[in-house]
Amino acid sequence: MIFKVAWRNIWRAKVRSFIVIGSIAVGIWAGLLIIGFSFGMNNERTASAIGTTTGHAQIHHQDFDAEPLSTAVIADSATVVALREKVEALPFVSGTAQRTVLGGMINSAKSARAVRIMGVWPEEERLQTTLADYIVDGDFFEDSGRNRLLIGEKLAKRLGLKLRSKVVLTFQDAEGNLSRASFRISGIYKTLNATWDEFHVYVHHEDLEKTIGAPLVHEVLVRFEETVDTEEKAGALAAAMPVGLAVKSWKQVRPELGFADDMMAIMLVLVLGIIMMALLFGIINNMLMAILERRRELGMLMAVGMNKRKLFLMILVETLMLGFVGGPIGILLGDLSTRA
Structure with a gap:
């Protein structure tokens, strides 16, 4: 009623x-x-960070995060290949890419800045990241020149650089000694993270190896099939790693994104x-x-x-x-x- x-x-x-x-x-x-x-x-910001820069997880030598020296490599080239095959065999992993990571300085005629130098294998980087989609000028290591460098738009403006400009990079070689090499800007990128753009430059691993004297692999980027339960997947990945290697999820690599x-x-x-x-x-x-x-x-x-x-x-x-x-x-x- x-x-x-x-x-x-x-x-x-x-x-x-x-x-x-x-x-x-x-x-x-x-x-x-x-x-x-x-x-x-x-979600767009997170997906952009995962897709363009960090991946879902990263593998480093256990000493690399404490002090990212050139000598803190994961292993020799053959061992890294075997490691990546083991990682890619996991059911939740879609692919991997290896990188050389060096701290250094970039010098132009106008100024100098501290940067992180990323030595990449372009074919792998295209498959596992979307960085090539964020090129605003030039290309992503598509020409056959030597000593090519990819720089963030914000950093390029601060240093007064443009396409084809020449810069000098200072970094540690395979023995830990300081080395210098001249590079020419072949591409300028702009992601959704201006802080990353201002601090990271990319070079072809072959150009870097000519100066440092050996192929160094400091980082293996890991992409998962889906961006869900990444912490649990990173834990499972860490359990499969040999002693001496550390695994970090994207939230640990980029804590500001997790926060x-x-x-x-x-x-x-x-x-x-x-x-x-x-x-x-x-x-x-x-x-x-x-x-x-x-x-x-x-x-x-x-x-x-x-x-x-x-x-x-x-x-x-x-x-x-x-x-x-x-x-x-x-x-x-x-x-x-x-x-x-």
Whole structure:
């Protein structure tokens, strides 16, 4: 009986009911839209970092992270090949790429900056990263020149460099001695992470080996099939590694991204909580106004025998019914908006 009366009461005042239903739908739609937009931006930033620079996990010598010296190599070339085959045999791994990683200085006619020099195998890098898609000028080691260098757009501007400009790199060779070599800029890249662009330069591993005297592999980038449960997969990968090697997930390699992920989740809960609280107070306000407008009607119901408990239950049922009508509409609008 109460449900029947409550349902009829809702549609006796259509304008008021549609206002409440609309406020519920709009509130839920706005909350879902904000959450979807924020998650989309965060996921795009994370996917860009994983795809262009870090991969899902990285393998280094256990001493490399403490002090990234040129001598802290993973192993000799043959052992690295065997290691990569072992890693790629794991069911959740889609591929690997090896890199030479050296700390050094880049000098131009205008200035000098500390940089991290990445010696890459271009074919592998194209398969396992999307860095080649972020080239804004030049190419990704496609010409047959020698001593080619790929530089971030922000770093190039700071050093006053452009395509075909000449720079000098200073770094450690295979014995740990300082070496210098001239390189010519063959490409300029710009990722979504300006900090990375300002600190990392890429060279062809063959050009680097001519100066350092040996093929050095300091890093093996690992790509997983999916970006889910990366910490567990990194743990399984670490368990398969021989003694002396360390595995880091992308959250450990780039802790600022992991921190941003965690903070985003907290902020979204807070934002959604604020929206829902505002929505709740709006509904309560509308229902109080409805009660004040219906004082005579409610008084008549009490006069014919309805007690306070049943009266409260009827108003509560009306509110829930309005929510059950407005809620799905808001969810549907939110789903359509986020998909679009």
